[in-house]
Structures are given as structure tokens and as C-alpha cells.
Amino acid sequence: MAEHPAYPVGLRLTGRRVVVLGGGQVAQRRLPALIAAGADVHLVSPGATPSVEAMADAGEITWHRRPYAEGDLAAAWYALIATSDSEANTRASAEAEAHRVWCVRSDDADAATAWTPATGSSEGVTVAVLTTEARDRDPRRTAAIRDAVVEGLRDGTLVAPHHRTRTPGVALVGGGPGDPDLITVRGRRLLAEADVVIADRLGPRDLLAELPPHVEVIDAAKIPYGRFMAQEAINNALVEHARRGKSVVRLKGGDPYVFGRGMEELHALAEAGIPCTVVPGISSSISVPGAAGIPVTHRGVAHEFTVVSGHVAPDDARSLVDWPSLAKLTGTLVVLMGVDKIGRIAETLVAHGKSPDTPVALVQEGTTAAQRRVDATLATVAETVVAQEVKPPAVIVIGEVVGVGRNGTA
Structure with missing residues (x-):
């Protein structure tokens, strides 16, 4: 079996019984994803880390405070074996095999029927990385590849074209105090996807140089005011560009709602019937x-x-x-x-x-x-x-x- 690559698949575990043996550091890392997947998680372990115990106290998992016993995996759809007792791990793995339960083993990947990929997510996309050969199964390498892909999707350096029409609208993005690295991940991604950027003088200006040539960048300080007040002119510019079907980012310094007049802009967009997303920023x-x-x-x-x-x-x-x-x-x-x-x-x-x-x-x-x-x-x-x-x-x-x-x- 080790001569063939693993077959990647996404398990839909909502409401389905998942058994985790062992309440240590491995369980602490894996349980949040299982909970987020909606699984009916049963932890079998005499003890647990404080974080795992907190999950049980909050009702997120069911904790059976005892060692593994024969029959624990009979009704499971998926199992994670992560105890410090190798003999118990072997017995549990054999039970999983007998009941055709996909089973991950933290102590012996070669004896497992499933492997946990290095995973990450960005705006509805899950990235999962597995090595194709057993001899090259280096968790540090798979984690590094995952991080590179997820970071690229988040900050816009790895662009995945949208094949469905995007809904026009405006994002009020807090750009942070000035250092371009201090904008939020979501803010940077929205900036990379924008058609029009209306930027404040105090926003992270270095980020504007990274935008593709087709993106229209408007300096808010130079919008012709005419008979309008400065803020009203900015509001009008946001509305006009959004009505043309553009994806607009209003890039502001700090946080949009900390002396940034973000609510005034939100109200103007709401009155015009234009959808608006607010992305908080790090306040100066x-x-x-x-x-x-x-x-x-x-x-x-x-x-x-x-x-x-x-x-x-x-x-x-x-x-x-x-x-x-x-x-x-x-x-x-x-x-x-x-x-x-x-x-x-x-x-x-x-x-x-x-x-x-x-x-x-x-x-x-x-x-x-x-x-x-x-x-x-x-x-x-x-x-x-x-x-x-x-x-x-x-x-x-x-x-x-x-x-x-x-x-x-x-």
C-alpha cells in the first residue's frame, strides 16, 4: 500500500461520529478542525490538556474519561489515534480496520489507513497538501507548501481568476498605521482584487505600487470637490464607481471607524443601495x-x-x-x-x-x-x-x- 500515493478526498463529517483516542497535544491541534466540520466528536482518554478539557466543558466534544476499550470505534466514521500507549494504538488500529473506519495514527503513519494533510483556508477555499511518496513524507515540507499557497491566495500574490461574475460593491478597508505589512490579510486580498482604489494620504501607500496596471487608483485628497464638502465628494466617488459595476476599495489609514469617517461612507453607500464590506484595521x-x-x-x-x-x-x-x-x-x-x-x-x-x-x-x-x-x-x-x-x-x-x-x- 505504501508504494501508491494517497487518494485525496474531502470528508463531510457533519453529525457523524468521530472518535479521537488520546487527549494530548496531537488531539489539541486536530480537534478544532473536526469541531468546525460539525463532527460528533467523542474523545476517549483518561486525561487531557487544559485546552482539550475546555472544549469538553464547552460541550464541543464528548469526553469519555477512560482508556481505549474494544468497541469504541464500532460506530465511527473516522478515527484519530493519538495515545502514548503503542499497544493500545495497535489494537485500536486493528479494530478500525475490521470495521472499515478510516483511521489516522500519530505514532505510525505507515500503519494508518488515512493521513492528515497540511491544511489551510482562504475565503472559502481549503488547501490540503499531501506528499505522494511515503519515503518523502516530510511534514515540514508539506506545511511550507501549504503556507506558501495560502499566503499567496490571501495577499493576492497568487491570483486565482474569478470565473463567475463578482458582485459590484465597496470595501472599506483599514490599512493600518503605515507599514504595508500591517494591513490585514483580508484587506490585502480585497485590494488585490479591486478595480478601483480610493486611497487616503495616511493609508499604506507602498501597497499601491503592487496593484496591477488596470487598477484605477484615486487619491482621495485630490478628488475635485466642486460645490461639495470633501467627504461628500468622496462618498459620491464611491457610489459612482460602484454603480459602474466596479469592485471598489476605499483604503483608509488605521481603522475605518477610528476617526476615519467610515460610518459616514457606509451610510452614503447604504442610501444608494450599494453593498459594503467593512474590514477592520490596526489602529495607530x-x-x-x-x-x-x-x-x-x-x-x-x-x-x-x-x-x-x-x-x-x-x-x-x-x-x-x-x-x-x-x-x-x-x-x-x-x-x-x-x-x-x-x-x-x-x-x-x-x-x-x-x-x-x-x-x-x-x-x-x-x-x-x-x-x-x-x-x-x-x-x-x-x-x-x-x-x-x-x-x-x-x-x-x-x-x-x-x-x-x-x-x-x-
């Missing part, structure tokens, strides 16, 4: 401080963090931020879009009780090659911004956590 409010060595929370230092917009000053009638209350908080304050207003912000916080010595860090162009960090205090930050010529985009972190990354302690 957390990622940029992290990239600069600053944790927004830290045990014994900060049990909370607050993110606010600084695009209008505290004394501006349009401000919706309760600055006096923020001054009383003991946690971390993260200010976005506040470089040119940081002086008045600092004055307001100090006026309402914040210590002038409170550490402040400004992280400019976070996560990119141009990233730099400038440190100050509430008392000195206004003059520091001018002296160091700090420019937007920059994330401002206020609180004792600023000192954690540099000193090891606050």
Missing part, C-alpha cells in the same frame, strides 16, 4: 505607541487607556472631548491628530490637575522607515514640538507608560 492609537516601545497599558502602571481626537483645541466650541475629566484619569491618554494643538491640550490638562511632569511621547510616522520618537513632559511639550519640528502624522502618548519601555519600569 495602539500600534504606533507599541512600535515605539510604549505599552498603552502596563501592570501596576496603567489599567486603562483613552483615545481622543486633538483636531480641535480644548477651548474650541466644536470640541466634544471632556478634557477636565481626562485630566483626572490615572491611565494613558492617546491623542490623535493633535500635533498643532498639543500646547493648548497640555495647558488644559495641567489646569485641571494633571502634573506638569507627566511624561509625553510624540511618535511621528509610526511603523514606517521614517519613524521617530520625541519625548517631553506636559510642561515642555509645546516648545519641544517646535524645537524638534515634529510634524503630522504623529501619535501623542501622555502618561507614566511613556517611561516603561525605555527604563523597564515606570
Whole structure:
């Protein structure tokens, strides 16, 4: 049997009995996929890892807390043998053979009637990799091939043409803080499949260079506004391109819903009857401080963090931020879009009780090659911004956590 390649097949296990012998690391890795397949999973094992025990406690599997016994595989459709008792494994394998139950053995693949492929998935496609020859059965190689194929499908470098007509629509994609590697897998895939990309200035610009020549890239900052407000013009552009049957990606910096006006665009699309997908992104409010060595929370230092917009000053009638209350908080304050207003912000916080010595860090162009960090205090930050010529985009972190990354302690 080992001279012939395995025959690949997809098992439909929904509602069908699957028996797993052994509750160790092998079971811990394999059980989630069996549960996701809808199998009626029965675990036979005296003990189990905490993760496997949690699956049983949650009712995802049925756990028989005992060793393997003759007859356990009689009604099974599929079996996974993964105990540390080789004699019990051999007996269970013989029972599986007698009852014509496809059986995987973690201790002896040559004695098994089935092999588990290296699997991965991307948007409804499952990739399963098996070696064709027993002597070349290297799990590291099959896993590497699987990873390469799945990653290519996810990030768009391996393009599988759609032979069915795609439904036109818009995807609001959070591009992350700037580093092109920090966009989500789903966001990158949708970007690779787009016909039109309407991009923000703060989006991951390097990704645009990877798009195929036929993709129309529109700089949102350069859309002719005419008699419309800037956001209304962007909304109109999204609607118009989608109505032409195009697949449109609105590429935004950070996350679409963190000061990104994503909901305004979603509402405009909904009113026009255009389907919209929202793909969350990594917010600069957390990622940029992290990239600069600053944790927004830290045990014994900060049990909370607050993110606010600084695009209008505290004394501006349009401000919706309760600055006096923020001054009383003991946690971390993260200010976005506040470089040119940081002086008045600092004055307001100090006026309402914040210590002038409170550490402040400004992280400019976070996560990119141009990233730099400038440190100050509430008392000195206004003059520091001018002296160091700090420019937007920059994330401002206020609180004792600023000192954690540099000193090891606050």
C-alpha cells in the first residue's frame, strides 16, 4: 500500500461520529478542525490538556474519561489515534480496520489507513497538501507548501481568476498605521482584487505600487470637490464607481471607524443601495505607541487607556472631548491628530490637575522607515514640538507608560 500515493478526498463529517483516542497535544491541534466540520466528536482518554478539557466543558466534544476499550470505534466514521500507549494504538488500529473506519495514527503513519494533510483556508477555499511518496513524507515540507499557497491566495500574490461574475460593491478597508505589512490579510486580498482604489494620504501607500496596471487608483485628497464638502465628494466617488459595476476599495489609514469617517461612507453607500464590506484595521492609537516601545497599558502602571481626537483645541466650541475629566484619569491618554494643538491640550490638562511632569511621547510616522520618537513632559511639550519640528502624522502618548519601555519600569 505504501508504494501508491494517497487518494485525496474531502470528508463531510457533519453529525457523524468521530472518535479521537488520546487527549494530548496531537488531539489539541486536530480537534478544532473536526469541531468546525460539525463532527460528533467523542474523545476517549483518561486525561487531557487544559485546552482539550475546555472544549469538553464547552460541550464541543464528548469526553469519555477512560482508556481505549474494544468497541469504541464500532460506530465511527473516522478515527484519530493519538495515545502514548503503542499497544493500545495497535489494537485500536486493528479494530478500525475490521470495521472499515478510516483511521489516522500519530505514532505510525505507515500503519494508518488515512493521513492528515497540511491544511489551510482562504475565503472559502481549503488547501490540503499531501506528499505522494511515503519515503518523502516530510511534514515540514508539506506545511511550507501549504503556507506558501495560502499566503499567496490571501495577499493576492497568487491570483486565482474569478470565473463567475463578482458582485459590484465597496470595501472599506483599514490599512493600518503605515507599514504595508500591517494591513490585514483580508484587506490585502480585497485590494488585490479591486478595480478601483480610493486611497487616503495616511493609508499604506507602498501597497499601491503592487496593484496591477488596470487598477484605477484615486487619491482621495485630490478628488475635485466642486460645490461639495470633501467627504461628500468622496462618498459620491464611491457610489459612482460602484454603480459602474466596479469592485471598489476605499483604503483608509488605521481603522475605518477610528476617526476615519467610515460610518459616514457606509451610510452614503447604504442610501444608494450599494453593498459594503467593512474590514477592520490596526489602529495607530495602539500600534504606533507599541512600535515605539510604549505599552498603552502596563501592570501596576496603567489599567486603562483613552483615545481622543486633538483636531480641535480644548477651548474650541466644536470640541466634544471632556478634557477636565481626562485630566483626572490615572491611565494613558492617546491623542490623535493633535500635533498643532498639543500646547493648548497640555495647558488644559495641567489646569485641571494633571502634573506638569507627566511624561509625553510624540511618535511621528509610526511603523514606517521614517519613524521617530520625541519625548517631553506636559510642561515642555509645546516648545519641544517646535524645537524638534515634529510634524503630522504623529501619535501623542501622555502618561507614566511613556517611561516603561525605555527604563523597564515606570
